[in-house]
Amino acid sequence: MxxxxxxxxxxxxxxxxxxxxxxxxxxxxxxxxxxxxxxxxxxxxxxxxxxxxxxxxxxxxxxxxxxxxxxxxxxxxxxxxxxxxxxxxxxxxxxxxxxxxxxxxxxxxxxxxxxxxxxxxxxxxxxxxxxxxxxxDGEIRSAFAMTEPEVASSDARNITTSITRDGDGYVITGRKWYITGAMNPDCAIFIVMGKTDPSAEPHRQQSMILVSRDTPGLTVKRGMKVFGYDDSSHGGHAEVIFDQVRVPAENLLVEEGAGFGIAQARLGPGRIHHCMRSIGVAERAIELMCRRTLSRTAFGKPIAEQGVVQDWIAEARVRIEQLRMLVLKTAWLMDTVGNRGAHTEIQAIKIATPSTVEWVLDKAIQAHGAGGLSQDFPLAEMWAQIRTLRFADGPDEVHKRSLAHRELRKYK
Amino acid sequence: MxxxxxxxxxxxxxxxxxxxxxxxxxxxxxxxxxxxxxxxxxxxxxxxxxxxxxxxxxxxxxxxxxxxxxxxxxxxxxxxxxxxxxxxxxxxxxxxxxxxxxxxxxxxxxxxxxxxxxxxxxxxxxxxxxxxxxxxDGEIRSAFAMTEPEVASSDARNITTSITRDGDGYVITGRKWYITGAMNPDCAIFIVMGKTDPSAEPHRQQSMILVSRDTPGLTVKRGMKVFGYDDSSHGGHAEVIFDQVRVPAENLLVEEGAGFGIAQARLGPGRIHHCMRSIGVAERAIELMCRRTLSRTAFGKPIAEQGVVQDWIAEARVRIEQLRMLVLKTAWLMDTVGNRGAHTEIQAIKIATPSTVEWVLDKAIQAHGAGGLSQDFPLAEMWAQIRTLRFADGPDEVHKRSLAHRELRKYK
Amino acid sequence: MxxxxxxxxxxxxxxxxxxxxxxxxxxxxxxxxxxxxxxxxxxxxxxxxxxxxxxxxxxxxxxxxxxxxxxxxxxxxxxxxxxxxxxxxxxxxxxxxxxxxxxxxxxxxxxxxxxxxxxxxxxxxxxxxxxxxxxxDGEIRSAFAMTEPEVASSDARNITTSITRDGDGYVITGRKWYITGAMNPDCAIFIVMGKTDPSAEPHRQQSMILVSRDTPGLTVKRGMKVFGYDDSSHGGHAEVIFDQVRVPAENLLVEEGAGFGIAQARLGPGRIHHCMRSIGVAERAIELMCRRTLSRTAFGKPIAEQGVVQDWIAEARVRIEQLRMLVLKTAWLMDTVGNRGAHTEIQAIKIATPSTVEWVLDKAIQAHGAGGLSQDFPLAEMWAQIRTLRFADGPDEVHKRSLAHRELRKYK
Amino acid sequence: MxxxxxxxxxxxxxxxxxxxxxxxxxxxxxxxxxxxxxxxxxxxxxxxxxxxxxxxxxxxxxxxxxxxxxxxxxxxxxxxxxxxxxxxxxxxxxxxxxxxxxxxxxxxxxxxxxxxxxxxxxxxxxxxxxxxxxxxDGEIRSAFAMTEPEVASSDARNITTSITRDGDGYVITGRKWYITGAMNPDCAIFIVMGKTDPSAEPHRQQSMILVSRDTPGLTVKRGMKVFGYDDSSHGGHAEVIFDQVRVPAENLLVEEGAGFGIAQARLGPGRIHHCMRSIGVAERAIELMCRRTLSRTAFGKPIAEQGVVQDWIAEARVRIEQLRMLVLKTAWLMDTVGNRGAHTEIQAIKIATPSTVEWVLDKAIQAHGAGGLSQDFPLAEMWAQIRTLRFADGPDEVHKRSLAHRELRKYK
The missing domain is CATH 1.10.540.10 (Acyl-CoA dehydrogenase/oxidase, N-terminal domain)
Structure with a gap:
C-alpha cells in the first residue's frame, strides 16, 4: 500500500x-x-x-x-x-x-x-x-440521450423511446430531456438509448444507436434549466424530440439488446471523472471560503475567527480528505480488477460525492453572504451543478438500494 | 390555551x-x-x-x-x-x-x-x-436599501453608505446590492439605510431616509442573481449606486440616529410573513411530492411506495407542523407582548424556517428527478428563494449567537 | 387561538x-x-x-x-x-x-x-x-407486558404469546421482555397482551388480560439493561416468562379481540406525557449546558463564549420551542377531537420528540466533557432513557411510514 | 499509488x-x-x-x-x-x-x-x-493519568496537578478521573501528567512522571461510569487521588517541561489504533444489522427489505469505506513523514471516526429493536465506548478549531 x-x-x-x-x-x-x-x-x-x-x-x-x-x-x-x-x-x-x-x-x-x-x-x-x-480532435461535440421526461428513467425498463428495425435502417421515436450539451450547434452526434425489443428480458430490451444532429425528425426543442441556469456556455441541457428519425442500420452500437450493458460500462470511468472534478470544486470552495472570511470583519473580528466558521472549514477538510481517498481507491480498482470488481466502490463514490461537495459549497456560500448566491462568485453555479449529480445516472436512492442488496447478499 | x-x-x-x-x-x-x-x-x-x-x-x-x-x-x-x-x-x-x-x-x-x-x-x-x-393602493412599489457589497452588513456598524446633512437637505453616497424589487420601473421609492454619524454609539450611527427613484445620482445598475434566477417577475435584486444623491431634509425618517431602531421594528412582522409564506411553500412542495411519487413507477411500484420516500414525506410533515405552531405563537406574542417580548421567538423562527423549508424542498426536488430542477416545476425556484432567507436580515449564525447570549444570560 | x-x-x-x-x-x-x-x-x-x-x-x-x-x-x-x-x-x-x-x-x-x-x-x-x-393510592405498581424478544413486536400480528380459554379461565404462555417496572417487588399487576385467536382478522387476534404477580407460572427472570443502566430505581425492565399461567376468565379486559384497540387507546395520552417529560429533560439539559460552559474556561475564555457552543445552545432552544408547541397542540386535539382526530399529531410528536431531545442531550454531554458521561451528572442516564423512546410503542420508522400513508391518501 | x-x-x-x-x-x-x-x-x-x-x-x-x-x-x-x-x-x-x-x-x-x-x-x-x-510480556497493565475533574483538560494549561521537586524526589498532588484501566488491580504503573513549572511558557509547564500503584498517597477512589457501564472487564475508568505522593526523581520522563511534547508524540499511533479498531466495531455492527434484519419479519417481509433499512446499510458502507481509506493514508504518512507531517490527517481521523462509527452503531441498534439496547447484543456497549472518543484526547471541537487554523494559515 x-x-x-x-x-x-x-x-x-x-x-x-x-x-x-x-x-x-x-x-x-x-x-x-x-x-x-x-x-x-x-x-x-x-x-x-x-x-x-x-x-x-x-x-x-x-x-x-x-x-x-x-x-x-x-x-x-x-x-x-x-x-x-x-x-x-x-x-x-x-x-x-x-x-x-x-x-x-x-x-x-x-x-x-x-x-x-x-x-x-x-x-x-x-x-x-x-x-x-x-x-x-476537439472539432465536434456530442450528446448522450438517455433521460426521458415521461418516466422514471432510473429504471431502464421504463424507457419509452423506440428503435425499430425497418429495412436497412432503424427508426427512432421518443422524447428525451436534460440532454447535456445538445443545445450547442457544435454538438454533432447523439448516442441514443431506446428499446428495440420491449418483450425481451429486462436488460436486453435496450439498444444504443448513433444519430447525427442533422438527421430529419430530430428536433432540439428547448434548453432545460438547472435552478435558474441554462448552462449555455457548455451547450445547455436540451429537450430533444425524435419523430420517426431514420438512420442506417450500421449506426447501431454492437447489436440489438446491448444498450444496457454499454450504459453500465460507460458509467465507471465517468463517475471517477465526475467525482474528482467535484472534489476540485470543493477545494476551490474551501479556498474561497477561507479567503473571504479572512478578509471580512463583523462584530470586531475577521469572520474567519468565528467558531462556527472554523467548524465548517474543518468539517469541509475532513470530509473531502476521506472522499478523495475513496475515489482514488476506486480508480485503482477500475485499473486492477475492472468495472465489475469495483462495483461497490463506484456506487459508493456516486452516493458520497454530491452530498459531500454540496455541503461544502453550501457553507462556502453562507460564508460569503448574499454575494455567495450571485453571479459575482462561482459558488452558486457550482452548487447547482453539483446538485444535479444526485440524479445523474439515476438518483442516489436507487444506487443505495442496489448497494445495500449487495451488502445483504453476503449474509444470506 | x-x-x-x-x-x-x-x-x-x-x-x-x-x-x-x-x-x-x-x-x-x-x-x-x-x-x-x-x-x-x-x-x-x-x-x-x-x-x-x-x-x-x-x-x-x-x-x-x-x-x-x-x-x-x-x-x-x-x-x-x-x-x-x-x-x-x-x-x-x-x-x-x-x-x-x-x-x-x-x-x-x-x-x-x-x-x-x-x-x-x-x-x-x-x-x-x-x-x-x-x-x-397598489399603484407603485418600493425598495428597502440596506445590504452593501463591500462589507458584512449583518453588523450594522459596518455600513459605509453616508447620509450627510448639507443645508436643507441630505446627501447620500454609497453602494447597495440585493435591493429586492428595485429593477422594476414601478418601484418609485427607496428607504435607504446609511450613517449620519459614524462617531455616535453603535446603534445611533444609522439613519433611514426616503429617496425617490428619479432623484439624480441614483443609478439602478444591474440585477443580482440568485442561483441563476434574476427574479425579474418581481423586480429582481438590484445593485444601486448612490452618488451624491441629494434629497430634502424632511425625507429623513423620524430623526438622525433612528435608523437602527426602525430596522429592528420593521423586522418582527416581516419575519412572520416570510415564515408563514415559506410554510405555504413547503405545503405546496409536499403536495407536489405526493402527487409526483404517486403517479410514477419504478422497479415495479409507484415511487410513493418506496420506504425512503415515505420517510421524507413523514419527516416533512412532522417538521412543518412543529414550525407552524411556533410561528403562530410568535405572531400571538407580537400581538400581546410586542416585538421586544417576542424577541427570542422572532429569532427562533428566522433560524428555523429557512433550513426546514429548504430541506422539504430538497426532498421534493429529489422525488421529481431531473424535472425538479427545471422550469417546468416551481420547486427549484422556490428552493433558491428560500435559500436566500438564510441570509436575509443577517445570516442565521448571527441570530443564533444573539439568541444564545440571551439564553446564557439567564444563568449568569 | x-x-x-x-x-x-x-x-x-x-x-x-x-x-x-x-x-x-x-x-x-x-x-x-x-x-x-x-x-x-x-x-x-x-x-x-x-x-x-x-x-x-x-x-x-x-x-x-x-x-x-x-x-x-x-x-x-x-x-x-x-x-x-x-x-x-x-x-x-x-x-x-x-x-x-x-x-x-x-x-x-x-x-x-x-x-x-x-x-x-x-x-x-x-x-x-x-x-x-x-x-x-400509590400502594402498588404495575407493568404492561407487550414487547417480545423473539419477534418484531411493532407488528401486532407477530405477537406469539397465547391466551387460551380453558374452562372458566385463560391460560397464558409466552415470553416478554423490556417490561418496565416489573423487577420492582411492588409491581403487583401485569396487563398482558397476547393472542386469543390467531386466525381472526389482524387487529382482532389480540386480547389483554390482567395477571397478578404471584400467579403460578409467571417468572420475572432478569433485568434487561438500557446501555449500561439497569434502571433499578424504578423497577428495571424485566424479561418475564409466562409458562401455562392460569387466571380467571374475568381477568380479561373487555372481551376477546379487544387487545389491539385498547393498546391504541392507551397510546395517546401516554405519548403526550412522555413527550412533555422529555421536553422537561431537554430544558434541564440546556440549563446544565449553560451553567457548565459559563463556569469553565479553556483557551482563555469561558467555554460558553465558543461560537460552536453558542450554536448548540441556540439550536437547542429553537428546536425545543417548536417541539413544545406541537405537543401542546396535540394535547388540545386529544381534548377536543379525541385520539382519532389527533392521530397525525400523536404520531408526529412520537417521531419528533426522541430525536430532538436526544440531540440536545448529546450536545449538553459534549459540553460537559468526560463528566457528561458519568454518574456525577444526570445527562448520560437521561440520554439512555430518551434513546429508548425511539423504539417505545414501535420504532419511529413504523410510525413514519404510517404517517406518510395518511399524507399520501389525501392525493389518491 | x-x-x-x-x-x-x-x-x-x-x-x-x-x-x-x-x-x-x-x-x-x-x-x-x-x-x-x-x-x-x-x-x-x-x-x-x-x-x-x-x-x-x-x-x-x-x-x-x-x-x-x-x-x-x-x-x-x-x-x-x-x-x-x-x-x-x-x-x-x-x-x-x-x-x-x-x-x-x-x-x-x-x-x-x-x-x-x-x-x-x-x-x-x-x-x-x-x-x-x-x-x-503482558504481566502487568498500566494507566495514563491526564484528565482532571475540575478543569477543561483539553487545554493543557488548565492542568492543576502539581509535580514538585523535593530533595531527590518529586511530590505529586492532584485529582484525576477517567483513568482507564486503573481499577484493575493488575494495573501496576501510572504515567501521570502534572505541572512542574506553572510559570513557564504554556507548553513547557507540564511534565510526566511514573508512579507505581503501591506508592503511598495514591488512592484509586472509584470507578467512573460511561452511560451506565463500569467497563470493569478492562479495569474501568478510575478517579484517582494523588495526595503528596512521593516518587524518586529518576521516575520523571525525559526532563521537566517535556510532558506536553510526550503527550503529543503519544497521540499519533494511538489515534490510528483507536480509529482502526473503531472501524472494526462498525464492520461488526454492519454485519449484525444485516443478519438481524434478514432474520426478522414485520408487515409481511423481512425488515432488510424496508427501504429505510437499506438506506442505513448503504450509508454505513459508504461512510466506512471513506473513513478507512483516510485512516490508512494517515498510517502511511506517519510511517513516511512522521507525526508532524501527518498532523492534519491525524486530527481529521480523530474528528471523523467517532461520529461516523457512532452513526453506524445507532442504526444497527435501531435495526435490532429493544434488544439493541440490551446486554444480549454488543451494540449498546460498543456505542457507549465509541461515544467517549468524541472527548478522548480533547473534544472534537478543539481539534476542529486547530485544524481550521492550519487551513486558514494557507491563505494568510
Missing part, C-alpha cells in the same frame, strides 16, 4: 497546475465577458478555442482516455500509452477547480469523455473514423 | 382559499407565458393587475396591515380594524403556496409590506400621503 | 415548581445515596415515599388522570374534575426535569399512568376496585 | 482472522459468563489469559509496536523488526470486531499500547527494564 502518486502523475499534476495558473484562471473573467457577447446564445465563447490550442500544445489533451488512444499516444508525443484511471483522477480534480474552462480546454469534458470511451470500446472502425476522430 | 383559529380568520381563510382556486392557480401558467413576452424584462406581467383588481374587489387587500390602516377598514368595507398578526399569519401561509402571484395580488408582497409598515408607523403625514397611499 | 395557559394550569405550574424547588431537587442527592444502600436492588429508595406523601398533601397527586377519577376529584379536594390533557401537559414537562423523582412523587409515573387509564376506561367495577384503587 | 496490502500484512490478516474465528468469537460468551462470576469485580476473567497464551504462541503478540521492540522481533520469533503503522492498522481493525477480547489477547490494548510506546521511546534503560518489559 502506497499513497504517493507515481512520477508521471506528479509530473502531469505540476504541468497542469502551472497551466491553470498561467491560462485557465486568467481566462475566467474573459470567459464571463465573452459569454455576454455571444451571437449564438448556446455557443462556447472564443476563449475556449484558445485554451484548447494552448493545452494541446502542452500535451494536456485527451488525458482521460486510457489505452492506445490515450494521452501519451501519438497526439501527445508521449509514452505511447494512455493514463490509467488512477493517473488521470488527480488531474481531473485539478480541472474541477475551474469547471467551465479546464475540462473543455483539455478535451476532457463530459459528456464527450464518456461518449468517446463508448466509441473507442464499442464502435466499429467506420464509427470511430466518422465520430471518434473529430471528437478526439 | 386554544389552538383553533377565530371566526374572522376562518372566514378569511375560506375566502382566500377559494380565491386561490378560482384565480391564482389558474393564472400561474398565464403568468409564465406572459413573462416570456414582456417588453420590459423587469416588469410584472399584465395578469398581475387583473389579479390585484379581483382580490381587492373581494376585500382580500392589504390584509397584512394592522390597526386603522389595516384591512377591514374603509378599503375592505369591514370591521373597521386591521387584522392582528395572528389573524393574518395563516392567510400569509396560503399566499405562500403561489409565491409569485398571491402575495402581490393581495398587495401583501415583500418588501412593500415592511416598507408600508415603516411609513405607517414612523412616517410624517406628508410622507404617508406621498408614498404610503399609493403603496396601499 | 390563544397561547396562554389557563388560570388553573398556571396555578398548578406555580405550585409544582415550588414543590420541585422545595422537595424534589433537594432529594436528588439523597436518592442517589439511598440507591447505593438498598437491600433489595430493585426497590425504590425510601425518600420516594416521603416525596409521595408530601406531594399528595399538596394536591399534586394523580394529576394525569382526566375525568371523574382525576386530580381535583375527591383525592385532591378540588374542583371535582380531572385536568384536561392540555392542562396536565405543562405539568408533565416540569416533572421531566427530575425524571426519576418527580413523576413517581406525584403518582404520575409510567407505566402506571397508562395502566390506570386502561383500568379506568376499560376495567369492570371489580377490576377497578382490586387494581385501580391501590394504584391511584 | 497502490491500494493493496503488502504480503506480510496479508499473511498476518489471514492468520489473525483465523484466530478470531477459532478463539476470539467462541470466547465471547465464556467471557460474559465469567464476568458475572468474578471475585474481584475489576479483574479480567480468566479466559483472557488463555487467549493471551494462544495469541502469543501464534506470533500475534505486541504487533502494535514498531521498530526493534516490535512484533517480529525476539518476542515473536519473527523477522526481527516491528510492523509499520500501515501494516498494523488493518490488524487493529480486525481486533476491533471483538473489542473486549481481541486487543487484550494480542497485548495490543489501550492504554497499554500508548504507554509502552512512551516507555520505549522516552524511557531510560532502568525505566524500560522495570516497566516496559513486564508490559510487553
Amino acid at each position: 502506497d499513497f504517493a502518486f507515481d512520477a508521471r502523475t506528479e509530473e502531469l499534476r505540476a504541468k497542469l497546475s502551472e497551466f491553470m495558473d498561467s491560462h485557465i484562471y486568467p481566462a475566467e473573467p474573459i470567459f464571463e465577458e465573452q459569454l455576454a457577447q455571444r451571437e449564438n446564445p448556446w455557443s462556447a465563447p472564443p476563449v475556449v478555442e484558445d485554451l484548447k490550442a494552448a493545452a494541446r500544445e502542452r500535451g494536456l489533451w485527451n488525458l482521460f482516455l486510457p489505452g492506445e488512444h490515450g494521452a501519451g499516444a501519438s497526439n501527445a508525443g508521449g509514452h505511447g500509452l494512455g493514463l490509467t484511471n488512477l493517473q488521470y483522477a488527480p488531474l481531473a480534480e485539478i480541472t474541477g477547480r475551474s469547471p467551465h474552462l479546464a475540462p473543455i480546454a483539455l478535451n476532457c469534458a463530459a459528456p464527450d469523455t464518456g461518449n468517446m470511451e463508448v466509441l473507442a470500446q464499442f464502435g466499429t472502425d467506420a464509427q470511430r473514423k466518422q465520430w471518434l476522430e473529430p471528437l478526439l | 386554544d389552538f383553533a383559529f377565530d371566526a374572522r380568520t376562518e372566514e378569511l381563510r375560506a375566502k382566500l382559499s377559494e380565491f386561490m382556486d378560482s384565480h391564482i392557480y389558474p393564472a400561474e401558467p398565464i403568468f409564465e407565458e406572459q413573462l416570456a413576452q414582456r417588453e420590459n424584462p423587469w416588469s410584472a406581467p399584465p395578469v398581475v393587475e387583473d389579479l390585484k383588481a379581483a382580490a381587492r374587489e373581494r376585500g382580500l387587500w392589504n390584509l397584512f396591515l394592522p390597526g386603522e390602516h389595516g384591512a377591514g377598514a374603509s378599503n375592505a368595507g369591514g370591521h373597521g380594524l386591521g387584522l392582528t398578526n395572528l389573524q393574518y399569519a395563516p392567510l400569509a401561509e396560503i399566499t405562500g403556496r403561489s409565491p409569485h402571484l398571491a402575495p402581490i395580488a393581495l398587495n401583501c408582497a415583500a418588501p412593500d409590506t415592511g416598507n408600508m409598515e415603516v411609513l405607517a408607523q414612523f412616517g410624517t403625514d406628508a410622507q404617508r400621503k406621498q408614498w404610503l397611499e399609493p403603496l396601499l | 390563544d397561547f396562554a395557559f389557563d388560570a388553573r394550569t398556571e396555578e398548578l405550574r406555580a405550585k409544582l415548581s415550588e414543590f420541585m424547588d422545595s422537595h424534589i431537587y433537594p432529594a436528588e442527592p439523597i436518592f442517589e445515596e439511598q440507591l447505593a444502600q438498598r437491600e433489595n436492588p430493585w426497590s425504590a429508595p425510601p425518600v420516594v415515599e416521603d416525596l409521595k406523601a408530601a406531594a399528595r398533601e399538596r394536591g399534586l397527586w394523580n394529576l394525569f388522570l382526566p375525568g371523574e377519577h382525576g386530580a381535583g376529584a375527591s383525592n385532591a379536594g378540588g374542583h371535582g374534575l380531572g385536568l384536561t390533557n392540555l392542562q396536565y401537559a405543562p405539568l408533565a414537562e416540569i416533572t421531566g426535569r427530575s425524571p426519576h423523582l418527580a413523576p413517581i412523587a406525584l403518582n404520575c409515573a409510567a407505566p402506571d399512568t397508562g395502566n390506570m387509564e386502561v383500568l379506568a376506561q376499560f376495567g369492570t367495577d371489580a377490576q377497578r376496585k382490586q387494581w385501580l384503587e391501590p394504584l391511584l | 497502490d491500494f493493496a496490502f503488502d504480503a506480510r500484512t496479508e499473511e498476518l490478516r489471514a492468520k489473525l482472522s483465523e484466530f478470531m474465528d477459532s478463539h476470539i468469537y467462541p470466547a465471547e460468551p465464556i467471557f460474559e459468563e465469567q464476568l458475572a462470576q468474578r471475585e474481584n469485580p475489576w479483574s479480567a476473567p480468566p479466559v483472557v489469559e488463555d487467549l493471551k497464551a494462544a495469541a502469543r504462541e501464534r506470533g500475534l503478540w505486541n504487533l502494535f509496536l514498531p521498530g526493534e521492540h516490535g512484533a517480529g522481533a525476539s518476542n515473536a520469533g519473527g523477522h526481527g523488526l516491528g510492523l509499520t503503522n500501515l501494516q498494523y492498522a488493518p490488524l487493529a481493525e480486525i481486533t476491533g470486531r471483538s473489542p473486549h477480547l481481541a486487543p487484550i489477547a494480542l497485548n495490543c490494548a489501550a492504554p497499554d499500547t500508548g504507554n509502552m510506546e512512551v516507555l520505549a521511546q522516552f524511557g531510560t534503560d532502568a525505566q524500560r527494564k522495570q516497566w516496559l518489559e513486564p508490559l510487553l
